[in-house]
Amino acid sequence: MSAHGGNFLILVLQFSTFFSAAVVSVVSATAPPPQYQTLLVKPFPSVPTLSWPEVESLPESQSDSVFLGAKTPVAASVLSLQLHHIDALSSNATPQALFGLRLQRDAARVEALSALAAASVPDGFGAINATRVGFSSSIVSGLAQGSGEYFTRLGVGTPPRYVYMVLDTGSDVVWLQCAPCRKCYSQADPVFDPSKSRSFAAVPCGSLLCRRLDSPGCNSRRKCLYQVTYGDGSFTLGEFSTETLTFRRNRVTGVALGCGHDNEGLFVGAAGLLGLGRGRLSFPSQAGRRFNNKFSYCLVDRSASSKPSSVVFGDSAISRIARFTPLVRNPKLDTFYYVELLGISVGGTRVPGITAPLFKLDPSGNGGVIVDSGTSVTRLTRSAYVALRNAFRSGASDLKRAADFSLFDTCYDLSGKTEVKVPTVILHFRGADVSLPASNYLIPVDTEARFCFAFAGTTSGLSIIGNIQQQGFRVSFDLAGSRMGFSPRACA
Numbered sequence: 001m002s003a004h005g006g007n008f009l010i011l012v013l014q015f016s017t018f019f020s021a022a023v024v025s026v027v028s029a030t031a032p033p034p035q036y037q038t039l040l041v042k043p044f045p046s047v048p049t050l051s052w053p054e055v056e057s058l059p060e061s062q063s064d065s066v067f068l069g070a071k072t073p074v075a076a077s078v079l080s081l082q083l084h085h086i087d088a089l090s091s092n093a094t095p096q097a098l099f100g101l102r103l104q105r106d107a108a109r110v111e112a113l114s115a116l117a118a119a120s121v122p123d124g125f126g127a128i129n130a131t132r133v134g135f136s137s138s139i140v141s142g143l144a145q146g147s148g149e150y151f152t153r154l155g156v157g158t159p160p161r162y163v164y165m166v167l168d169t170g171s172d173v174v175w176l177q178c179a180p181c182r183k184c185y186s187q188a189d190p191v192f193d194p195s196k197s198r199s200f201a202a203v204p205c206g207s208l209l210c211r212r213l214d215s216p217g218c219n220s221r222r223k224c225l226y227q228v229t230y231g232d233g234s235f236t237l238g239e240f241s242t243e244t245l246t247f248r249r250n251r252v253t254g255v256a257l258g259c260g261h262d263n264e265g266l267f268v269g270a271a272g273l274l275g276l277g278r279g280r281l282s283f284p285s286q287a288g289r290r291f292n293n294k295f296s297y298c299l300v301d302r303s304a305s306s307k308p309s310s311v312v313f314g315d316s317a318i319s320r321i322a323r324f325t326p327l328v329r330n331p332k333l334d335t336f337y338y339v340e341l342l343g344i345s346v347g348g349t350r351v352p353g354i355t356a357p358l359f360k361l362d363p364s365g366n367g368g369v370i371v372d373s374g375t376s377v378t379r380l381t382r383s384a385y386v387a388l389r390n391a392f393r394s395g396a397s398d399l400k401r402a403a404d405f406s407l408f409d410t411c412y413d414l415s416g417k418t419e420v421k422v423p424t425v426i427l428h429f430r431g432a433d434v435s436l437p438a439s440n441y442l443i444p445v446d447t448e449a450r451f452c453f454a455f456a457g458t459t460s461g462l463s464i465i466g467n468i469q470q471q472g473f474r475v476s477f478d479l480a481g482s483r484m485g486f487s488p489r490a491c492a
Contacts, residue, residue, distance in 0.1 A: 034347035034395055036421040039438035041414045044095055044447045077290055078314030079247040083150040083167065083297065085309075086269070096446060102149075103406050106376045106466075113170060113375070114460035117333060118366060149374050149467055150299060150309060151270050155246030157197030163189045163271035167297070167311060169373040172279030172335050173213075173228050174286075175236055175258030176272025182262045187271050194259055199244040209256055210240060212281055226258040234265020236272075247313075252287055276373070277335040278327075284479060287313070293480035294318055297373065298491035299467050310491070318476045322485030323432035332365030337477065339484060340430040341369045341463065344384075346391040347423035353387040359463055367461040371475065371484060375466040377407065378455050385457030392453055395423030405445045408452035412442070415449035427465070434486045440469050 087098045151166045156176060163176065164187070177184045179193040194200040203209050203224040210216045210224035217225030219239075227237040238261040244253045260272065275282040276295070284295055296317035299309045328338040341359040344351050358381050361368030367381075380388065389410050399420060402413040414420060425441050427434045443454045454468045476485035 032348060034349070035424045036347070036395075037424050037438050038419050039422050039442055039451075040419050041417045041449065041451070042439075042444065043449075044099075044444045077250055078312065078316050079250050079252075079291065080310060080312045080316075081152045081154065081247055083152050083299070083309035083311055086149055086151055086166065099445065100406075102376055105149075107407065109170075109375055110379055110458065110460075110464060113336075113370075113372070113464065114458065114462045117330075117336065117368070117370075117462045118460065149376060150297075152274070152311065154274075155251075156192050156243060156271075157194070158199040158244050159197075160244070160246040160251075161190070161192055161197075163187070163192060164269060165272055165274045166270045167274050167276055167373065169276045169337060169371070170335065170375070171228075171273060171275040172277040172282040172285075173226065173258055174255060174273065174275050174281070174283055175226070175228060175238075175260050177236075177263050178238055178259035178261055180261065184260075184263050185265070186269075188269050189271055192259075192271065194241070194243075197243065199253065200259075201242045203240045203242060203256065209242075212256075213240065216240070228258065236260040236263040238262065252290070255283065255286060256281060278337060278479070279335045282335075284313075284477065288479060291315075291317075294476070294478050296474050296476040296485075298474045299373070299471050300491060318478060318485065319474050319487035319490040321490060322474070322476050322487040323434065324476075324478070324481075324483045324485045325429035325432040327479075327482045327484055328361055328368065330361060330365050330368065331363075336370040336372070337484060338368045338370050339465075341427065341465075342430055343428040344388055345424070345426040345428065346388065347395040349391075350428075351387050351391045354384045358384045369463040369465065371465045371470070373467055373470070373475075375464045376468050378466040378469045379458040379460075379462075379464045380455060381461065381463050382457040382459055384463070385455060388455060389453065389457075392423060392425070402450045405450060405452050407456045408445065408454070410453035411445070412451050413449065414451050417449075427469075429486075432486060434473070435488070436469060437472055437488075440471050443468060 087093075087102070093101075151164050153162055153164055155162050165176065177187060177191050179191045179195075181191055184191060205216070205218040205222045205224050207224065213224070213226055215227070217227065219225055224240040225237065226240040227235060229235045236258060239259045240256065241259045242254050242256055243259075244251055245255050246252075258272075276284055279285060284291075284293070291313040292315055294315060294317045295311065295313040296319070297309065297311040325339050328340060330336065330338055338361055340356065342356045344354050359367065359369045379385075393410055396412070399412040399414070399422075402411040405411050422438050422442055425436045427436065441454050442451050444450070445452050458464075472488065472491060474485075474487040474490035476487065478485065
């Protein structure tokens with residue numbers, strides 16, 4: 001090779017080295033290293049236990065009353081209640097069995113919510129013999145199998161009889177089992193007897209309150225009848241009435257609720273349901289003016305028994321550190337809390353392919369994203385889930401894979417470890433970036449230290465942010481401002 005050829009080769013090599021270094025420099029400048037956080041490898045949670053520190057038998061003279069029917073404005077009140085996971089009412093089952101049942105309930109609930117949102121309820125869905133109760137059609141609830149996940153204890157009637165009530169943001173009508181029972185399921189407390197309450201009042205047929213029901217019925221005594229049918233064909237029906245509810249030291253009078261004399265299927269243990277949806281018969285809608293249209297809940301990890309979950313109504317429900325996103329109205333369905341999800345980041349980088357149009361609520365009421373307290377595992381439209389899962393798998397490639405479990409297709413064997421590093425996950429809502437703790441998306445599913453990525457795909461157009469992803473946040477509902485807030489570390 002000539003001297004000129006040798007010099008040319010040296011120049012080419014030098015330029016190539018310089019160019020490679022420049023490319024590396026540019027790439028490192030535009031693509032920061034992936035972001036990770038620590039997951040503490042905790043054992044599979046044991047069955048939660050019940051504890052209710054508040055005194056139930058409070059004299060009426062010491063209670064603060066909130067009158068829904070008051071004609072003059074009253075000062076806004078504050079209600080605060082403990083919440084417990086529904087598993088605490090099934091102490092005779094193993095933790096593994098309870099988790100399996102939770103996933104079964106979850107699948108049924110998601111199917112029912114999706115069907116309701118798509119207005120694709122099949123003919124004969126939950127049909128009941130209408131002739132004996134005077135119904136022309138039924139009210140359909142989004143709550144599948146009565147699978148609300150969290151419940152509280154509150155007083156019903158005057159004097160108050162304390163019972164367990166499931167709280168659910170995917171349902172509106174407040175109801176409980178009532179004597180005499182034509183058919184009732186088993187519950188932890190005696191069935192409520194309206195004849196022993198001084199404040200119970202049946203709602204007349206044709207009244208404004210009765211007409212608020214989607215499909216009111218009427219009995220031979222001209223009293224309003226209600227019916228709620230659930231996703232699996234279970235139902236509750238009986239008299240629509242008004243009654244006083246007692247929340248610790250606060251009495252809320254004139255709450256419209258269903259007094260169910262025929263309740264079939266449904267969950268065992270709780271006496272009924274306190275609907276927290278956006279519909280006009282939900283408890284927040286009925287009592288909103290008295291609590292400035294604000295409420296919030298905080299759902300703690302089921303294994304964190306020392307920190308009870310809670311629900312708060314009133315101004316103090318809104319945390320000062322909340323990050324807010326606007327609520328979106330579905331013109332076809334007023335029960336659910338819709339929000340705008342714009343994208344998701346894994347390891348500090350937006351996941352390609354997860355964009356706002358995938359989650360858009362269209363003018364006909366299809367699609368969209370809801371935040372739901374009664375769904376456990378977040379469901380994302382299938383293409384978005386696959387992109388999210390693949391990004392997480394890539395970021396967690398150092399972890400030992402394990403076999404799939406139930407609906408989870410991304411699981412890891414963390415046996416012998418006390419902590420691991422996992423890529424961060426951030427949900428980007430309009431106006432609010434919500435960074436999830438590692439324990440909100442990589443969860444134990446058995447006693448063998450198998451942990452799974454707690455998201456799933458759905459072929460339905462409806463995406464659902466579940467309560468596993470909400471754990472540890474105070475989730476605030478400012479209905480007057482039509483917005484929802486997420487506050488990390490605000491559960492105290």
